[in-house]
Amino acid sequence: MILTRRSFFGAAAAAGVSSPIWAKAITARVSDSQLLTDIEHRTFNFYWERTNHSKISLRITKVRDALALLAAIH
Numbered sequence: 001m002i003l004t005r006r007s008f009f010g011a012a013a014a015a016g017v018s019s020p021i022w023a024k025a026i027t028a029r030v031s032d033s034q035l036l037t038d039i040e041h042r043t044f045n046f047y048w049e050r051t052n053h054s055k056i057s058l059r060i061t062k063v064r065d066a067l068a069l070l071a072a073i074h
């Protein structure tokens with residue numbers, strides 16, 4: 001038996017795994033593209049909410065300064 005995404009979700013639902021995404025995928029028969037879009041948004045938000053944005057802006061500034069220095073040399 002080949003394990004497909006639908007059979008995996010079906011087994012997860014039958015085993016009692018409760019999560020809004022599993023329930024939505026099983027009951028509403030969400031298309032693959034909608035499911036992937038939902039997963040992409042949730043993944044982005046997961047990392048976005050846990051990132052220290054002040055450190056990122058410092059890195060961007062350092063990169064921008066380095067690129068400006070390289071451009072001035074050439």
